[in-house]
Amino acid sequence: MKKFLKYLSLGILSTILTATPGLGAERISFFYPPFGEFSLSAESLEKFAKEGKINSELAFYASRATPEQLAQLRQLLQQKFDISPVLVSQFTYSPLGEAVVRRLGELLLTDSRQNGFYAIRAALILSAASPEGLNVVNLLRKYPSDSLRLNFSEGLQVVNSLVELGRAKDQIVALIKQQTIAQTNNATVDxxxxxxxxxxxxxxxxxxxxxxxxxxxxxxxxxxxxxxxxxxxxxxxxxxxxxxxxxxxxxxxxxxxxxxxxxxxxxxxxxxxxxxxxxxxxxxxxxxxxxxxxxxxxxxxxxxxxxxxxxxxxxxxxxxxxxxxxxxxxxxxxxxxxxxxxxxxxxxxxxxxxxxxxxxxxxxxxxxxxxxxxxxxxxxxxxxxxxxxxxxxxxxxxxxxxxxxxxxxxxxxxxxxxxxxxxxxxxxxxxxxxxxxxxxxxxxxxxxxxxxxxxxxxxxxxxxxxxxxxxxxxxxxxxxxxxxxxxxxxxxxxxxxxxxxxxxxxxxxxxxxxxxxxxxxxxxxxxxxxxxxxxxxxxxxxxxxxxxxxxxxxxxx
CATH class of the missing domain: 3.40.50.1820 (Alpha/Beta hydrolase fold, catalytic domain)
Known part of the structure; x- marks a missing residue:
């Protein structure tokens, strides 16, 4: 259970949010066996975004996050993307855009546990067309369903893969930097x-x-x-x-x-x-x-x-x-x-x-x-x-x-x-x-x-x-x-x-x-x-x- 709660940190949540700008309706639900069903309301995220307040529901997750992760999450929730609904529509209806949104839909499922492709696309367009503009909280409000199911098991695999990819990148960049410095030590040119x-x-x-x-x-x-x-x-x-x-x-x-x-x-x-x-x-x-x-x-x-x-x-x-x-x-x-x-x-x-x-x-x-x-x-x-x-x-x-x-x-x-x-x-x-x-x-x-x-x-x-x-x-x-x-x-x-x-x-x-x-x-x-x-x-x-x-x-x- 301790490991599970660690994965519920807002660092993980912010990673998922960053990868997918619209999450869902009134509640975000996820099932993680063997621990059962968990959920988080859109309202608690909205209050945190607008006022910086963490209610009792969000506190369960926030207590597992660092202050830096919380600050990053709030910044993300407040971020407005100045993109027209026509642009969003054209992209999400293109072959390239459809491929991207369908991939997101594998992680963000509908209430019936189906690929959330159509709901995500609709939420993106509706959010961009609204006076508030395209942002995470607005996407939550425009998602055309009462709740969204996060494919949590596979989502964790994606997050773990991203973390591993980041570590791999850091180690290889460090190797290249070390080689550069080592070869510099023998340089003779001023x-x-x-x-x-x-x-x-x-x-x-x-x-x-x-x-x-x-x-x-x-x-x-x-x-x-x-x-x-x-x-x-x-x-x-x-x-x-x-x-x-x-x-x-x-x-x-x-x-x-x-x-x-x-x-x-x-x-x-x-x-x-x-x-x-x-x-x-x-x-x-x-x-x-x-x-x-x-x-x-x-x-x-x-x-x-x-x-x-x-x-x-x-x-x-x-x-x-x-x-x-x-x-x-x-x-x-x-x-x-x-x-x-x-x-x-x-x-x-x-x-x-x-x-x-x-x-x-x-x-x-x-x-x-x-x-x-x-x-x-x-x-x-x-x-x-x-x-x-x-x-x-x-x-x-x-x-x-x-x-x-x-x-x-x-x-x-x-x-x-x-x-x-x-x-x-x-x-x-x-x-x-x-x-x-x-x-x-x-x-x-x-x-x-x-x-x-x-x-x-x-x-x-x-x-x-x-x-x-x-x-x-x-x-x-x-x-x-x-x-x-x-x-x-x-x-x-x-x-x-x-x-x-x-x-x-x-x-x-x-x-x-x-x-x-x-x-x-x-x-x-x-x-x-x-x-x-x-x-x-x-x-x-x-x-x-x-x-x-x-x-x-x-x-x-």
Whole structure:
């Protein structure tokens, strides 16, 4: 009984609430054999949220929680999500949204112990449409039933798996940090006496805006070209044609998400092409949430790499006809940088193959706790084929918070032969670092590979602050993480060193691609680590029996 009561702590309850924004009606009931039926009223939670008062009913659970857990729970109950009912409706009626809500419905059952999918979806929409807005307490009030049954036994398994996943992540991040520090102790370079790669270069640049029409796929691609303006006084030995870097954004984003990086690289002598993917950019999501377009399609897993290939083809044509571009770009020196879905994009362009066997294993059914797999499983809808997505013109790639564990898997990632840098955020819950960056790093066969881990960084730490026009997916402040400025400086410095090393063969730039430099520029709390080697055996030893990729239990018939 003591162990049972421990599990009833509000830390567990807040975990369940965090994972599922709407819990239920007047009472939340759960049965935990052999101890019997338990319940908690929505009213007691509402009083606690609004007034901070713990009544006698809630006191039974609150006494098992720490003050920090209680504070976190109250903050969660008070949190209002500024999301329109149209947005909620569009998402929960999409294939991706339905998959997410159905998974929640396995844990949050109806009174008759059925999957709570329809009730949860209705509560989400009704809550978002009400004057109070979308919040946990309002969801409790809008749930279309007198009570909700929490599948407590399976819920505990999920919570235990999440706890184990968190411990596994902490142990592996600690291993990488230890390796970085250990290798730093042997460093001989005084970086204080070296050029600061975080600072802008000396080159001015101009931006050329293009709209490229791919009639064969009915896609119009906005592209901004950042071109350095060479002058003898400013450039020294930097002259056109300039090496080219292509930047691919993530889901519901646009070509401004990495504007700070495009400007930085251009100032150091790189031509930068920043494109938008019309099937998954911010504009598409705005239309989708307004009911004017369908959800992103599985075809995006093909179209995104094909977008980049088309842009490169068009730039080569424009090099012959456009006076602003003629002779300015070196098409023998091309690198690619992508974030999240854009990380997958550049890895596919680098040779990563869609892994239908792995997708079948992970998606039929999808039982993982990895949020990104919901998106990756959309690729399972594609006809099985060996799609020609690689572009041999691309000589090096940098993938920031990429998603690849299922859509590429080990068999797909192991096909990438070009120099690769993977960047992970330790607190990324949308592209979890162990599954999406750390294990994939061990699958890369090229010795010119780098794993960058930013401690306490989230999925959003590397992208620029959103504008009013592209902020289509409101993100709660708690998910944004610490001040992003240090992360921007890391991305600028490391991308510059990586590209100069592997596109321009500058040996002096390789000096920066070592753990000592990561330690030199690291700023707390976004502590920076960088390693070049890591084996599955080292990971296994660090995990000490923990499961790095736990799954949720299958629902009982």
């Amino acid at each position: 970086f204080a006496q070296q050029p600061d790669l975080r600072s802008p270069g000396n080159l001015p640049f101009q931006i050329t805006n293009l709209k490229l029409n791919d009639n064969s796929r009915n896609r119009t691609l906005p592209v901004d070209i950042y071109l350095p303006q060479a002058s003898a006084a400013a450039t020294g030995n930097i002259q056109p044609p300039f090496p080219l870097v292509v930047i691919s954004h993530g889901v519901a984003s646009d070509r401004y998400a990495f504007i700070y990086l495009a400007e930085h690289l251009a100032s150091h002598g790189f031509a930068v092409a920043v494109l938008e993917h019309p099937g998954s950019n911010a504009e598409r999501f705005q239309l989708y949430f307004a009911g004017l377009a369908g959800p992103p399609e599985a075809q995006e897993f093909l179209n995104r790499p094909l977008d980049v290939k088309f842009v490169l083809d068009q730039l080569q044509q424009l090099d012959k006809t456009n006076p602003n571009l003629r002779g300015k770009i070196n098409f023998q020196q091309i690198g690619a940088i992508g974030h999240s879905f854009g990380g997958y994009t550049v890895m596919a362009l680098a040779g990563g193959k869609i892994n239908f066997d792995k997708l079948r294993e992970d998606c039929n059914p999808n039982r993982t706790l990895n949020v990104s797999v919901f998106l990756q499983c959309r690729a399972f809808e594609l006809p099985v084929a060996n799609y020609p997505l690689q572009d041999d013109r691309i000589k090096a790639v940098m993938a920031i918070n990429p998603i690849d564990s299922s859509v590429l898997g080990e068999a797909g990632v192991s096909q990438i032969k070009v120099p690769t840098m993977l960047v992970a955020g330790s607190e990324d819950i949308f592209a979890p670092p162990i599954a999406e960056q750390i294990y994939p790093f061990t699958w890369l066969p090229n010795p010119n590979k780098y794993l960058v881990v930013i401690e306490n960084a989230t999925h959003f730490s590397a992208i620029a602050e959103p504008t009013a026009n592209n902020n289509v997916l409101p993100v709660p402040e708690a998910l944004l993480g610490p001040n992003r400025a240090p992360a921007y400086s890391y991305i600028k410095a490391l991308s510059l060193a990586f590209l100069e090393t592997h596109l321009l063969n500058r040996s002096e730039s390789r000096t920066y691609l070592q753990p000592a430099y990561a330690q030199y520029i690291s700023q707390s709390p976004l502590n920076l680590s960088l390693i070049q080697s890591l084996t599955p055996e080292q990971l296994k030893q660090a995990l000490n029996g923990l499961d790095p990729q736990p799954t949720t239990p299958a629902p009982k018939p």
